[in-house]
Amino acid sequence: MSIVVVVRLLVLLLLIALTVILITRRLDVPYTLGLVVVGLGISLFVNTGPFHLTPDLVLFVFLPALLFEGSWSMSVRALRDNWLTIFLLAVPGLLLEAILIAVPLRFLTPLSWIDAFLLAAILSPTDPIAVLGLFRQLKVDAQLSTIIEGESLFNDGVAGVLYQVVLVFVLASIHHVQLTPFQMIGQGLLTLLQQAGGGIVVGILCGFLISRFVKYIDDPLIEITITIVTAYGVYLLADYLHMSGILAVIVAGLILGSYGQMHAMSERTREVVDSFWSVIAFVANALLFLLVGVQLDPLEFLQSAQLSLYLSIAGLAIAAVLVARYLLVLILPAHLPGMRLRSWRFLIFWSGLRGALSLALVLALPLELPSRAALLFATYAVVFFTLMVQGFSLRFILHRIPSLHN
Template sequence: MNSYLIITGLVFFSAVFGYINVRFLKLPLTIGLMLITILYTLGVLGLSYFDDTLLKAEVALIQQIDFEKVLMDYMLSFLLFAGALHANFQELKKQRWPIIVFATRGVLVSTFFIGTATYYLFQLLQIEISYINCLLFGAIISPTDPIAVLGILKKAKAPKNLETKIVGESLFNDGVGVVVFLTLIQISDTGGNSINAVGILELFGQEVFGGILLGVLIGWITLWLLKSIDDFSIEVILTLAAVMVGTVIAQKLHLSAPLAMVAAGLFVGNDRARDTAMSETTELYVDKFWELVDVLLNAILFVLIGMELLALTYNANYILAGLLAIPIILLCRYASLLLPVKLFEKKLKFTPYTSLIMTWGGLRGGISIALALSLSDEMNREMLLVMTYIVVVFSILVQGLTIEKVIKKLLPKTV
């Protein structure tokens, strides 16, 4: 099956399922597409008991797609640039310190809490697994997914300063989560013999700070080029080239491409910068182009997530562990937010119930599934993949559908 046929199939499913959602369900895009795709895939599995032709065709399609590579190496840069381009830079700047703490300390603490709690859960279920592999699960599931968060929060009507914290955290914590995950992978592979604090700090500095610096440089160059001409079509192409070239450079230099694209998007999207670099016509076309890219890639991504049902190993113990992990993960996230919220809430006038709303609004998505798919068999890949999938589905369908109601219940005067 060639690449064009695979892309055609994904766009076709995205278009059909998107139409059904807009025409009948009227749910947020990410939720609607994921729900419809899961129902469709379950229907295909049910039909396979009578005729497995359609199942074989869908399995063939999924087997041709390297989900981890497609998302982490290609789609994520475009999605994060588009999300950062439309983020409120001034609001993010005001909330920069809590966002930094949420995205760094929060991920580390959450990884440790979830890893430790699930280790004891496995002991109760009499499932053999090493502690380091439990920490890997913590690293996989701790980062909130910017793609899911950005898509759903647009309709949740959260107070602006609270929305900024959730969006800002989700834009940056995936890069930190990936570094933590890679570090734990190295520890697991070597037994910790070749890993030390200096090596971890070097990896963190190279991936995270190097990625951000590269993104700022790319953003500055892009703005300089935009200022020097006034042609909306070429200026749109320049922003596209910035993402593509920037991603390639980041990958070659072993820097965090996602963080580079977040930094570049914030730099180009900054209201003060774009007012001097773009005409009103250019600004309109750039925004609309990246909105379309965002919608298209989101549609394809969540169709892919729904179809990943076919990649799971259906084991009762794995499913039970995944279901029991949901409340553990929510409690661990809440606990990891308590200290930084207490630290900043008076100075920055936090919205009441910030920890609770950020816990429920911290959605997991494709990044977690991509990381789980990259595990080796020795790292309990099949079990952790099933657990991750269950948590992601719950996060998108249950938390995503109810976050607006939670906000209305807790903050009735602000909605």
């Protein structure tokens, strides 16, 4: 595809996105959900050949920017005040969700254990962009927003690591490599240590080194450029070293956004950098959700001879995701910050939307994986259900729970 065609497509997508955003604001609807609906309409009535949402586009173009902006703007004090709730949701909670999703998929569908856990890892990360936009619009309690945003930020990294661990066994199965139970455990732990531990170490080292470097510069344009290099450079470095780029960017962004801002940047620079990343995140989200809608093309599967099987797996996956999320929130200790109000528990449960990362992970599956089409359809179905049903119903719910508002 030539540069001219790419620029034309980008301008066209931005024009569509801006039109949808202006209309949804008039209708008082979250713009992200409006973009998904319009994208779905485009996929049904227009030849969407050049509009495909590829895994590389999400993982190497959109994701580093969105992760960096989220961690840069995240209040470390708010994270510290709610760290236990966020940790339980994002780490042991995500692993529990994955098990609760995988088990019924294994016993009630033809999926193998490996395929069931692979789909569970793909469906585990939450995407709260639409939720948080609605929260800010309706002035929902800031602590609840912090919990949901913090959980999403960290469970993206945990889900990415879990996906890589399961993918090791998937690739071994595809290439007919026989592993003993001890070899499987060892390989899984090694991948976990390399992905999670390595990503965190890379993020810490880069975050502190860049923060110290920025201290000797007082030029907003140069410092904005440094943050761009940080967002993409740290991600690419970690990926090159076969470590978690997601965790590396999150950690580096948190360090640069807290320690770096306070000790190395002037107030004028902080304001300029904040504005720049707000615009980048807004444009990236607009394009991403429009492309998510385009990617959810139901006509692709309607003519399949295995449509009934795909529908049964997708229906069970939707039910399993909802039940797993509900049970996770239900068993959280009552004394945790944000868990004292029953309405908060329900909102944390119902705000567990799935989005672009799940699509990127499933699209990145090896083409030779026999169950790839079924996993793809199930992921599309879960993403569409959570965005459309849960996303659109949130406004109605929020208006009827006064205790959620500041």
